[in-house]
Amino acid sequence: MGVIIRPVGEVTGEVEAPPSKSYTHRAYFLALLAEGRSKVKRPLVSDDTLATLNAIRAFGASVEGESIIPPEWPKGAFIDAHESGTTARIALAVASIGGGESTVNGGRRLRERPFGELVRALRKAGAEIEGERLPLRVIGRNLRRRDVEVDASTSSQFATALLIIGAKVGMEVLIKRSVSRPYIEVTARTLKAFGADFRREGFDFYIEPGITGTSFTVPGDYSSASFFLAAGALYGRVKIRNLDPKDVQADRAIIDALREFGAEVRVGRNYVEAEKGELRGVEMDCSDFPDLFPVLAVVASYAEGRSVLRARQLRFKESDRVRAMAVNLSRMGIRVRELPDGLEIEGGRPKGGQFETFNDHRIAMAMVVAALGARGESVIPETGSVSKSYPGFFNDLRRLVG
Known part of the structure; x- marks a missing residue:
């Protein structure tokens, strides 16, 4: 499915955030391992969560x-995680x-993504695993061992x-050098x-055995909300x-990030609202929230002045997100310099063009937001x-732009 986007005068209105993908994954796996029945209420239904x-x-x-x-007790199984890294990594631990006997596999890009540190940690605990990639x-x-150390500098999903x-x-579980710590x-x-x-002592966890079935309501997803909050700010x-x-x-x-760019952001008891402001360039380390990088790169492309956005794990996501955003912003006429761990972006007035998603959901949604204000x-x-x-x-987008 492709889209043609023409610039809009403004983006206004309100929508409801979908349920959180992160919480849905975790709740499903904990329900699998719990003693007794669970109810996961209002889960996200998406390709990734269906894989879980x-x-x-x-x-x-x-x-x-x-x-x-x-x-x-979990039985041996064949697991096809498709392109869901969370599904594959937690399933690998469950299979251990x-x-x-179990096999954990996935789609083409997921087979390229790293698993080595998780595999090595599980092996040290006594798991028998062949290979280090899907x-x-x-x-x-x-x-055999109940103490394990994991290097989570590539992905916090290893720790999870x-x-x-x-x-x-x-x-x-002793977690070392973790990125994306809020996910933990x-x-x-x-x-x-x-x-x-x-x-716990910092990121060292001492866990007793036992999970109880429960009723868990999945909260709204800030990751998905970020695209339309950015659209409001722009x-x-x-x-x-x-x-x-x-x-x-x-x-x-996203709340503090948009405020730092200069947008007006209001937070209520059950909502967040973003309004257009005088946007200026920023320097920001996105290592704890790497999924925001694509849409923040879009905001930077409209902001006055220079921005530098970094996150060292970006090249190991559904795409190489540093490269993907560099390619697309360049096609919009934005001056962008690729760094080893991020982008340097000189804000301007982006122009329309033909963009690539690299089969990455967050690149696709970010470029839709970018196109809403582009020239042409x-x-x-x-x-x-x-x-x-x-x-x-796209249904929610139509509610905001008609």
């Missing part, structure tokens, strides 16, 4: 609507404690995977909701409902990837 739902079914869970009935063959067994199985079998806080909050008993005023201002989601950072028509040939995280993106 299919994974927990393969491990032996019964799913009846929002209710999940876990098996006595499972009751048989597909990975796992022989489930009781882990260990924390989740740690809550099933009991484990000390999302994991910790979800563990608490499922009755996990743990103490072109008008947009209010996003169903956002908890006290949530620990990484991409809640824009063509984005392939936007089907948005269903990975935000299937309702």
Whole structure:
């Protein structure tokens, strides 16, 4: 599916944030490992979360609507994570404690993404895993060691995977050099909701075995909301409902990031509203919220002056997001310099053109937002990837621009 976008005068209105993808993944896997039935209420339904739902079914869970009935113990399974890194990494950890042989595989890009540090941590705990990239063959067994150290400098998902199985079998998880640390806080909050008993010292977790089935309502997603909040900051005023201002989601950072650029941002009890302001260039480290990088690069392309955006893990996402945004912003006539870990962007007046999504949902949505204010028509040939995280993106866009 492709789209043609013509510039709009302004973007105004309000929409409801979809449910959080991060919380949905974690709740599904914890429901798989819990003692007793769980209900995951208002989950996100997207390509990635469906991959996780299919994974927990393969491990032996019964799913009846929002209710999940876990098996006595996860069984061996074939897991196709498609392009979901969260699904694959947590499933790999679950397979390591499972009751048989499992294979974890995924789509082309996911097979290129790193798994090595997680594999090595699981092996040190006693897991039997062949290979360090997908597909990975796992022989489930009781882990011999209950203390494990993981280098999470490439992905915080390595830490999340260990924390989740740690809550099933009991484990000390020592997390080193983590990027995207707020995602670990999302994991910790979800563990608490499922009755996990743990103490922590910074990012060292000491977890007792035992997860209790529960009813868990998935909160709204700051990651998805960020695209339309950025549109409000660039072109008008947009209010996003169903956002908890006290949530620990990484991409809640969109509030402070847009304010730093110069936008007006208001936060209410259950909403965030962004309004156009006099935007200026900024220097920002996005390492704790790398999913915001593409849309913040768009904001920088409209801001006056120079911006520098960095996040060292960006080249290992669904695409090389540094390269992807450099290519697209250059096609918009924006002066951009690619750095090893980010971009230097000289703001201006972007022009329309034909852009590439690199089969990356966040690149696709960011370039749609960029095109709304560009000079002239824009063509984005392939936007089907948005269903990975935000299937309702274009419906919500129409509510704001007509």
